[in-house]
Amino acid sequence: MNIAEVSKQLDISPDTLRYYERIGLIPPVKRNKSGIRDYGETDLKWIEFIKCMRSAGLMVEVLIEYVELFRQGEETIAARKNILIEQRNQLAAKMEDLKKTIDKLDYKIEVYENAILK
Known part of the structure; x- marks a missing residue:
């Protein structure tokens, strides 16, 4: 599959795909005889994994570290797992903060709804 097809299928720009590969965020992509990815x-x-993690707010540097560890082989499994656990914990804390914000917004909306109904 060429870069245009991947771009369309996964809804990610070709420039972003090239960038991700250049900085090591995704492993190097094989090229055909013509040099095309x-x-x-x-x-x-x-x-898909990187896109999901980025949309969840994980930093590029953390993901680059994860990919580098992956490329080093099975002896890095514990380190990779620890990275994922730490990122999950950070996301869970963000979710809790967002939940509190939503609760406050719901309360304020309810206050305004009650004021309008009076």
């Missing part, structure tokens, strides 16, 4: 299923799974 030829994305495989594994590449697509990496891109």
Whole structure:
């Protein structure tokens, strides 16, 4: 699958795909005889993972570290797991903060609704 097809399928720009590969956020993509990127299923799974993690707010640097550890092999499994646990804990804390904000907004909306009904 070429970069345009991947871009369309995963809704991510070709420039972003090139950037992610250049900075090591996704492993290097194989190229065909003409030098054109030829994305495989594994590449697509990496891109989906990175896209998901980025949309959740994970920092590029953390994800680069994770990918580098992955490339080093099975001896880094514990380190990779620790990165994911830490990121999950940070996201859970953010979710709790967002929940509190939503609760406050709901309260304020209710106050205004009650004021309008009077």
